[in-house]
Amino acid sequence: MLKKKARRMAAAMMAGILTCSLTAVPVKADSISETEQRGKELQKQKEAAENEKSSLASQLNQVISDMQETEKKLTEKQDEIKKAQDELVQAQIQENDQYEAMKLRIKYMYENGNASLLEILFSAKSMGDLLNKAEYVQSISEYDRNMLEKYEKLTKEIEEKEAALEKEEEELKTLQNDLIAKRNSVNQLLAEKEVQISSLEDQIGANAAKLQELIKEAEEAKRRQEEAAAAKRAAEEAARKAALAAQQAASSSGSSSGSGSSSAGNSHVSGNGSLAYPVASPRITSGYGYRTAPTAGATSRHDGIDFGGATGTPIYASAAGTVVTAAYNSARGNYVVINHGNGLQTWYQHCSAVYVSVGQKVSKGQNIAAIGSTGIVTGPHLHYEVHVNGTPVNPLNYL
Ligand SMILES: [Zn+2]
Structure with a gap:
């Protein structure tokens, strides 16, 4: 019994050594x-x-x-x-x-x-x-x-x-x-x-x-690199699918919105305004308007509302539109701006990942990004803004 175990360990160690020696060969x-x-x-x-x-x-x-x-x-x-x-x-x-x-x-x-x-x-x-x-x-x-x-x-x-x-x-x-x-x-x-x-x-x-x-x-190194990249892509894809499935399960069990949305992909869409909530379980951690800045202690105007959520939580388009910005900014982090026409825009900031690109048409409820903590933040959340004719307005009036 002990012998068998020792042999297995030795085999595992050998495999480890082999793997190491393979990856350790530097190819210049x-x-x-x-x-x-x-x-x-x-x-x-x-x-x-x-x-x-x-x-x-x-x-x-x-x-x-x-x-x-x-x-x-x-x-x-x-x-x-x-x-x-x-x-x-x-x-x-x-x-x-x-x-x-x-x-x-x-x-x-x-x-x-x-x-x-x-x-x-x-x-x-x-x-x-x-x-x-x-x-x-x-x-x-x-x-x-x-x-x-x-x-x-x-x-x-x-x-x-x-x-x-x-x-x-x-x-x-x-x-x-x-x-x-x-x-x-x-x-x-x-x-x-x-x-x-x-x-x-x-x-x-x-x-x-x-x-x-x-x-x-x-060639061997290149092949290994490509395999690793493919594995990483597959893992990311699987994680996204799993998150989406969990999202669908959650919204179908607790649906009380009555918004009439029947599509599975859009099932999280809720609210009475023209815009849908950008996250599945909205939990507002900071409201719109004047507030006390968390660090400096001075009051400042908050141009949007913050939704709490773990890094990787899906962010959905509030309405159909066209992506006009998908970029990085030192303050906003990764962020997306969608133009919905008639002077209406929605902004999504501090994303950990962005799945859309400029010029792309998106539908209401489409998973466009994930909650993150990029830019100036104290923790992961979605900073969400609604702009009318270029001016930030209180999003709650539209949700
Ligand atoms: Zn904010």
Whole structure:
């Protein structure tokens, strides 16, 4: 038994907490526009990053195309070097052949009696050395000398050419290495840009989700507000109907007026004059004419009569007519003036609610307002005036 009760209480508390948390969520209209603004900024940042990325991509393409160009040049250079090396080998072979042939001829000359030549030949450290020494040897033929010089010169030229080619190859390799470094750095920048774009896309997604959530909350808040307003209207309508029903019941049970009014809505209408009492159970709390002011103690003229009644008590039109004023005034509070024609007007003041508007036609006995305490009053009551040609008169002469 106790357990059950405790559980029910807990459930009620939970419901309370849920209701509170629902109503406590503040939905600011400007947080929606802020989020929209943030979304636009993120989109702009993403576009900028995409532009930088495409610029980097075209830089990378340029670097790769430069690398291909350099690679092609390197291949060509290496072909040239290989060709030069072949030429050099050929030249060295020719040079060597010439040297060998010359040595044979020198040997032949020695065998025919020239000893000093052989000495030179075998003491020479290289062909160049031999040539220097042979310069002083008249016996070496002009032919051999010329041929040796020619081949030596050719070999030297090819060697120089090869060296120049190798130097060019080195330069190309340096260029290629620079290009590789550049490619790597552009690739790195591109990867970073990808990360940045991906992060921006995440932020854009999260922001869009937040925006959707805020819009949903705003719609929810608006819906709750509309529901509350509708409930309030329904409650007011029900209260009015209940008051009217109570009014009808009261007047039908105690009807002694004999005014001949048969309509249910007008059944409260009483009195012998041309005007009906503006309230169902008239209870005059202050009469017309000179009286002692309740606060200041001085006498003042009272332009109407006061009917006592609780706030919300219905006020009825004394006769058919047209509403000429339905307004608020700091002294009169909410008040209504109905023009009945022929210079006759009725005034209803200090109302808690007014149900008619200016220009509206009203019928005798129509519920036009409710007793209240708006304006300068000491408590709720209806201050009722009758005007003839713009001048207040004693209402009792017309009721
Ligand atoms: Zn009064």
